Amino acid sequence: MRTQPCLRHTPGFGIVPAVFVLAALLVGTGLRAQQVPQGATAPGGFVIEGLAPEPVAEPIDLEAIPRFEEAPALPPPAPIRAMPIDDAGAVEIPEELLGDEEALPRSESEPMATGADVEEEVDEKDSTVKEVEKTTAPNQAPVMAEDLRAQSPPEKPDPVGSSVLTRTEARTFTFSIPAPRGQILDRNGYPLAQSKVAYYAAISFPYLGSEVSDPEVQRYAGERIVHVNNILGTDWDLSRKVVVEHYRDRRWIPLTFSSVLSSSQVDELKRQKMEGLTLQPVYLRHYPQGKTLSHVIGYVGKRPPRLKGPIVNDEALWGLPIGVDGLEQSFETDLRGTPGRVNVVFEADGTKVKEKVLSKPRPGYNVVTTIDLEMQQICERLLEEKVKRGAMVIMDVRNGDIMAMASNPQFDPNDFIPAITQDKYSALAEDPSKPLFPRAFRAAYPPASTFKAVVALGFLESGYISPNDLFPCPSSWKVGDVIMRNWNKKGEGSMNVVGALTRSCNTWFYEVASRAGADTMSYMATRLGLGQKTGIPLKETEGFIPSNRYWLDKHGYMMSDGEEAVMSIGQGTVEVTPLQSARMMAAIGNGQQVLKPRLVLQIQDLNHELERTFPVEVSNSLNVDSYSLRAVQRGLYDVVNAGNGTGKAAYHKITVSGKTGTGQWKPSQKQNISWFAGYFPSKNPVYSFAVIYEGDPGEVVSGGKQTAPVVGAFLEEYLNEENYNRVRSRANMLEEEAPLDEAEEYTSRAPVQSIFQEGEPEPVLTEVVPEQTEAAARPRPDSGGFFQRIFKRRRQ
Incomplete structure (x- = not known):
């Protein structure tokens, strides 16, 4: 045997x-x-x-x-x-x-x-x-x-x-x-x-x-x-x-x-x-x-x-x-x-x-x-704590690297190894919060007032307005038999484009949009990469940017004044992803290029030998007038840093520029969303960001209340001494809290006129609080305002 x-x-x-x-x-x-x-x-x-x-x-x-x-x-x-x-x-x-x-x-x-x-x-x-x-x-x-x-x-x-x-x-x-x-x-x-x-x-x-x-x-x-x-x-x-x-x-x-x-x-x-x-x-x-x-x-x-x-x-x-x-x-x-x-x-x-x-x-x-695990984990933790459903993206404005891209809620991929049980799968698939859905790049939302930065740049570049032109910001604006109101239902006098961005005045944008037309807005939005896939190696949605050509093909007529007005505040059929929004802000921040977001740096073997790399790719040059760009940049800076801005919750020791937004998302369910998108530092930006919050039906939301504080909390946690010095070094900042130059260097060739002309502005805390007494809302000189207190930054 x-x-x-x-x-x-x-x-x-x-x-x-x-x-x-x-x-x-x-x-x-x-x-x-x-x-x-x-x-x-x-x-x-x-x-x-x-x-x-x-x-x-x-x-x-x-x-x-x-x-x-x-x-x-x-x-x-x-x-x-x-x-x-x-x-x-x-x-x-x-x-x-x-x-x-x-x-x-x-x-x-x-x-x-x-x-x-x-x-x-x-x-x-x-x-x-x-x-x-x-x-x-x-x-x-x-x-x-x-x-x-x-x-x-x-x-x-x-x-x-x-x-x-x-x-x-x-x-x-x-x-x-x-x-x-x-x-x-x-x-x-x-x-x-x-x-x-x-x-x-x-x-x-x-x-x-x-x-x-x-x-x-x-x-x-x-x-x-x-x-x-x-x-x-x-x-x-x-x-x-x-x-x-x-x-x-x-x-x-x-x-x-x-x-x-x-x-x-x-x-x-x-x-x-x-x-x-x-x-x-x-x-x-x-x-x-x-x-x-x-x-x-x-x-x-x-x-x-x-x-x-x-x-x-x-x-x-x-x-x-x-x-x-x-x-x-x-x-x-x-x-x-x-x-x-x-x-x-x-x-x-x-x-x-x-x-x-x-x-x-x-x-x-x-x-x-390209992901920075530390950034990613901070973003995810903040979304879980402060945002029931939403997303947050952080992108390097110099090369398009996606540093963090978080969606909330999430799922544990280990549940799928070696095979997910039917009960777990059913729970995930039937969860109304959709934890399997990547909101950061596969969900499209109305950009709301964050779109005003795009619209303002389009108005300036088209020549319909200049940085010093004043337009009224009335409490309402009438088109036909329809009355469209400002977000706070108050008139705020006349203002230039910087003031309109700072105060997020809807009626100002209604008026200018009716003069400039839809294609002025859609052209700039397309140049900034909105309404189109970014090119990351993941399945993503395109979003949508309407135009007169689309409207004519679909409806048989050009966009009306009312439809252009709605488009100007990022509502109607306008839809973008959080990743597209961060990309758009990166372009405004670097002032030169619209970059293709980069998610993968390189492929290498186990001996660390490079197989191939993925170079920085430029989608197109921004190619806008420097004075137009500075006006928009100044407006985004004042949103966060001026005493009457709508995004002051993002105020921090590193200056932040950005735009809040509050929009109707599912009107039949009375469900709204809030945004905060921008970049930091304001001078020589290093990172852009976008945060979105999906509100519950009937919930009152605003960018200043829900999303700007998320960015502030991120900066507070992420900017330890090492990371702060790294960001500051990259931005070539000479002082820890260096303010921007005078307004004229950011808005126009000649000294800019006062942002507000007729009437006293109503200081507010958020974009959707319609009533605030002056005593309650006006920031105290020693506190720096409501959002400044959240972000613990003080002017010296």
């Missing part, structure tokens, strides 16, 4: 096929677990250093693996090194990694709009029972774990040869060795998505003899399933059909029967070993930051079905999931890597006699994003 050389015994525990040990060595040798610095929670990546001289069946002692104490990141375009990680996340893949991820229960129905795997809320054994009942006689019931306790083990087999590959001559098969999936990193190397080791309980069949019966094969499997269930208190099982077919056709590959085991379950099975029972390690996707950036990263799913039938050439040793949303989907080809190939020769009886590695698997590339 001879023992098949293709089986290697793990002492006292199980049998691991040598061909899979070899595959594991190709993938796992040299993989390192790294330590995470305090405050970061993420496992590290894989580095293939070579093939071990001899395969072993014993798992690697993870505690003995050398770990990196620190891995500093280099600024782009230099390679980014993944930051160290700890044992809470990914660990080195053991050498006996076999993988059979597709054995997990899954739903065949199409999950979500993005195609995630959804685990049906039915016991796995029920579905397998139904499958077998359709194909077997009534007395051939599925093998249930509890049915096997009283059955005796099979007699000792006579190893004459395998019944699966019995041939008159030797056969050679080529197996595909899956490659580890690459990581997704933030700009400083902190991991956002990577792989970790997981284990399944599996049966490793020995050769049971040439005449072994189906019941004997089933008893062998059942005893091991019962053993595991008794130890762990589980009820896993397999059908007769699956057990017998696997043994007859694929017995060299361990047959998994559990779901992912917890670490305590793994330890318990290691203590209570049984021959023919093995722990099958695989690597699963892991999102170490949890919900953070979930709408951008996406997730993986859609595992291939369980392989059946005899082993065929080029068959993968185990299945891997694919990206179905976010960056996981967009960079699937880069992240997936290149599988290796190995030839295995079997004798006529199925005994493996020779193997040759044709090529090693090449791990997937790492995708380095």
Whole structure:
């Protein structure tokens, strides 16, 4: 009697096929677990250093693996090194990694709009029972774990040869060795998505003899399933059909029967070993930051079905999931890597006699994003605390890098690994707050008064107004039989464009829009990138900017004065995304270019060699008159910093410029939105931002009340000494609280006239508070005003 050389015994525990040990060595040798610095929670990546001289069946002692104490990141375009990680996340893949991820229960129905795997809320054994009942006689019931306790083990087999590959001559098969999936990193190397080791309980069949019966094969499997269930208190099982077919056709590959085991379950099975029972390690996707950036990263799913039938050439040793949303989907080809190939020769009886590695698997590339994890986490925390539903985007005005892009509420992509339960999926899909929906780039909203910055620049550039021209800001404006009122229902005298932006006077914009026309506004909006996809590597919505041509094609007439008036305050059919709004403010802030937002810096291998980079791209030059630009910039500055501005809640030690907005979103439900968009510092801006807040039905909202404080809180938390000095250095600021130059340098060639001419302005706290007494609303000289108090900035 001879023992098949293709089986290697793990002492006292199980049998691991040598061909899979070899595959594991190709993938796992040299993989390192790294330590995470305090405050970061993420496992590290894989580095293939070579093939071990001899395969072993014993798992690697993870505690003995050398770990990196620190891995500093280099600024782009230099390679980014993944930051160290700890044992809470990914660990080195053991050498006996076999993988059979597709054995997990899954739903065949199409999950979500993005195609995630959804685990049906039915016991796995029920579905397998139904499958077998359709194909077997009534007395051939599925093998249930509890049915096997009283059955005796099979007699000792006579190893004459395998019944699966019995041939008159030797056969050679080529197996595909899956490659580890690459990581997704933030700009400083902190991991956002990577792989970790997981284990399944599996049966490793020995050769049971040439005449072994189906019941004997089933008893062998059942005893091991019962053993595991008794130890762990589980009820896993397999059908007769699956057990017998696997043994007859694929017995060299361990047959998994559990779901992912917890670490305590793994330890318990290691203590209570049984021959023919093995722990099958695989690597699963892991999102170490949890919900953070979930709408951008996406997730993986859609595992291939369980392989059946005899082993065929080029068959993968185990299945891997694919990206179905976010960056996981967009960079699937880069992240997936290149599988290796190995030839295995079997004798006529199925005994493996020779193997040759044709090529090693090449791990997937790492995708380095532009995201700053610190910024992202602050944004998400503030949205969760202050914004029930909404989004926040921060963008570098110099190069278009997206530093943070948050939507609230979120979801945890780890729920989709290895498969989301039906209950969890239904809860997410049916949640009225839509946690699966990326509001930052896939939701379009009326821009409300933030659009006035675009409109004002269009008015100035078209020549219909100059920075010094005064127009009235009455309490109402009449077009036909319709009376359109100012937001505070008060008249505020005459003002120039700076004053109109500062006070956000609706009636001023109604009047000028009726003179300048719709195309003046739509042209500038289009130049600033509104109403069109930004070009990020994610599915995004376009939004919409109306024009006379569109109106004529759709309605048969040009836009009326009333429709132009509504458009001028960012209402009606005007729709933009928060990302587009941040991009627009970046263009106004840098004053030169409309940049394509950049979400990914570079693709690099695990040795930190660059595969390709993504350079800064300019969509178009702004090419506006400097005096027009300065007038708009001054207006945005005064919104935040003047005593009567509507966005004073964003006042901070670094000067902020921006525009608030409050708009009707779902009028039938009396549901409104509020905006705050702008940039900082006001001089030589470094970052632009956009925040949106979705109000509840009937809720009174305003940019000054809900969204400007979010930006102020962000600056308060983010601008510690190190970050403040970094921003200040980039902006070339000479003083910590340097004010802007005099008004004439921002508005016109000649000294600008007084912003307000006829009548005393009504100081207000927010854009939607219609009544405020002068005593209550006028800022105290020692306090700096309501929003200044929030942001703790004082003039010296």
